[in-house]
Structure formats: C-alpha cells, structure tokens
Amino acid sequence: MIQPPSRYVASEESALAHWAGDGIATPVSGDRPFMRGVNGRPTAVHNVETLAHIGLIARFGGDWFASLGSPAAPGTSLVSVGGAVHSAGVIEIATGTPITEIIKRCNGFSSEVAAFLTGGYGGAWVAATALNSSSWTPESIAEAGGVIGAGVLWALDARNCPIRELERVATWMAGESAGQCGPCRFGLPAIASDLDLLSRHSAQVGDFHRINGRLPLVTQRGGCKHPDGVARFVSTGLHVFHEEVAHHLHGHCSAQSNATSLPVPAGRKSPVSRTGKDFK
Incomplete structure (x- = not known):
C-alpha cells in the first residue's frame, strides 16, 4: 500500500496513476489511465463509492442493486452532508432520494440556510429554494444548477458571509x-x-x-x-x-456572524515555487 501526497489534485485519477508508476502525483494530460496508466499499461482507478457498490452487488446481487435508485442512475450513492445540519456525515442513499429526505436523515437544518454547495470545491452553488423539489440524481441536480461531483451537499448558514x-x-x-x-x-x-x-x-x-x-x-x-x-x-x-x-x-456586509463554515486546511504559497513541488 502506498499513500500519495496530501494535495487536492493528487487525488485526480491520472495523478494517482502517475504517483504509483513514477512517484510524482501530478495530473497527466492525454490518454486516461484506463487506456495508458501505470508504466504505460491500462490501469483501473476506483473510488470509495465504486468499492461500496461492488460490496453491495457481491452481497445482494446485480438485480437487487439495479432495482434501487432511478432507471437513469440505478443503485446507491454516498453523500457527504455538512454545514447547517444537526447531524453531518456521510450517508448512503438510493440514487434519486429527494433532497428533503437527505436533510431529514441528517436530523434537519440547524439554522437558516442561504444556499447549498453541491459537488465540493470544484462544484457549484445553488440557491436554497432551488433544491426543494430536487432529488439526488445528476439530471435533477443539474436542472437546479448544481452538480453531483464529489458527492458533497453543504448547507451554508445564512448568518455567514x-x-x-x-x-x-x-x-x-x-x-x-x-x-x-x-x-x-x-x-x-x-x-x-x-x-x-x-x-x-x-x-x-x-x-x-x-x-x-x-x-x-x-x-x-x-x-x-x-x-x-x-x-x-x-x-x-x-x-x-x-x-x-x-x-x-458598496463597502458593507450583511453577515450576522464572523464565523466561517467551509472547512479549509492551512493554505500553501501560491503560485508554487516550482512545478510539481510537494507532489513527490
């Protein structure tokens, strides 16, 4: 088992293949890993959700798994819910579960919500009311202006800036x-x-x-x-x-609190002093 550097883009699939083969976890343009990855060979890159699906299929069978969710997106999804909810965490749902039900499973909102961040830090913001009638499928979230992305649903406290x-x-x-x-x-x-x-x-x-x-x-x-x-x-x-x-x-801010919501680790110098620094 090997562990890549703790950098955001080091988790990109070509960066992972680059790390496993050459010891540097930077993204590579061109052929995707399934075509040409570690040491130039086709490479399968799985994420946690894929492995969770494999476990369910092995346990209950493919027909059972396909019966869950929506016809366009069968099976289950892992959703990382955070922010202004009472019980934040990663929950597993049938794809197509209404957003309102996801929030209920997290014991509801803990404060008024200004908007949702969907898909993580590479995702998209959606007004709070826009998701009222949405369900957790790529099509439904996209219609509201969001993306599934990394499976993140973050409720931003309306008191924050x-x-x-x-x-x-x-x-x-x-x-x-x-x-x-x-x-x-x-x-x-x-x-x-x-x-x-x-x-x-x-x-x-x-x-x-x-x-x-x-x-x-x-x-x-x-x-x-x-x-x-x-x-x-x-x-x-x-x-x-x-x-x-x-x-x-106009020189003003309507925030009622100086608190911040989104988790952000300590930042690194930007731009980097040299290409690929800290990726080995």
Whole structure:
C-alpha cells in the first residue's frame, strides 16, 4: 500500500496513476489511465463509492442493486452532508432520494440556510429554494444548477458571509495546484486576489468586472480540470450571492456572524515555487 501526497489534485485519477508508476502525483494530460496508466499499461482507478457498490452487488446481487435508485442512475450513492445540519456525515442513499429526505436523515437544518454547495470545491452553488423539489440524481441536480461531483451537499448558514467563504476556498485551491499550466499557476491566484479585495469591501465595480473576465480565461485550458472546477465554484457563487456582492461593492456586509463554515486546511504559497513541488 502506498499513500500519495496530501494535495487536492493528487487525488485526480491520472495523478494517482502517475504517483504509483513514477512517484510524482501530478495530473497527466492525454490518454486516461484506463487506456495508458501505470508504466504505460491500462490501469483501473476506483473510488470509495465504486468499492461500496461492488460490496453491495457481491452481497445482494446485480438485480437487487439495479432495482434501487432511478432507471437513469440505478443503485446507491454516498453523500457527504455538512454545514447547517444537526447531524453531518456521510450517508448512503438510493440514487434519486429527494433532497428533503437527505436533510431529514441528517436530523434537519440547524439554522437558516442561504444556499447549498453541491459537488465540493470544484462544484457549484445553488440557491436554497432551488433544491426543494430536487432529488439526488445528476439530471435533477443539474436542472437546479448544481452538480453531483464529489458527492458533497453543504448547507451554508445564512448568518455567514458567503463572499468570505468564496475567497477562503479559492485561495486554498490556488495553492493546491501542481503549477503545471498557466491557468493554475497564474489565473487562480489572480482570481483569489480579486476575491480577497471583494471580501474586505475594498473592491470597486471595475474589480468585480475583472473577476468575471478572468473566470472564462482559466476554463478548458488547463492540463487537468482543477481550474475549471474552481472557476465554476466561484462563478456560481457570485451569481447565487449577487445581493451580497452588491453589499460588498458598496463597502458593507450583511453577515450576522464572523464565523466561517467551509472547512479549509492551512493554505500553501501560491503560485508554487516550482512545478510539481510537494507532489513527490
């Protein structure tokens, strides 16, 4: 058993194959691991949810597993629920379970919710009311403006400042890149810097326009999907929290608490001093 470095992009499938074969956990562009992975050979990369599915199928059979969930997305899903709920944690549900039922299984909301983060830090923000009639399937979440992504459903406490949450995560994600391409090495730190101005009520309208101009410049241009995910996280957040953005541009913040919600580890220097640093 080997353990890759504790870096966000080190968990990307090509980075894992790169780590197992060459000892450096940076994403690799081109052929996917199932085509050409460890030492140039086809490589299967599984995640926890896949292994959970295999265990259920081995125990109860394929027909039983296929009978769960929706026809378009049969089986079960692991959902990491956190934020403003009474009992946060990872729960296993039949795919297609209503969002309201997922929240009930977590013993309900612990406070008023401003919005949901779906899919994790590379995911998308959705207004709280948008998920009222949604179920946990890729199609239903997408119709509400979200993504399943890493299976995260985070309820943001309405008392917290959402702009500060955007800045904290964007800054951390900028420091988690491998520094292999321009969008990660230069684009993400620039976006994080602009968000820092906005979160501190120091941004002007022109600064906000600069953020929106930079976001499309980092998408579909990286060696992996890390910059695309960060851009989606930020752009959907700015859209969902547009009223709070307006407050900040006028030098105010409507947050009732200085507390933060989203878990963010200690950040690393951004941009990285050299490509692939800390990935060995």
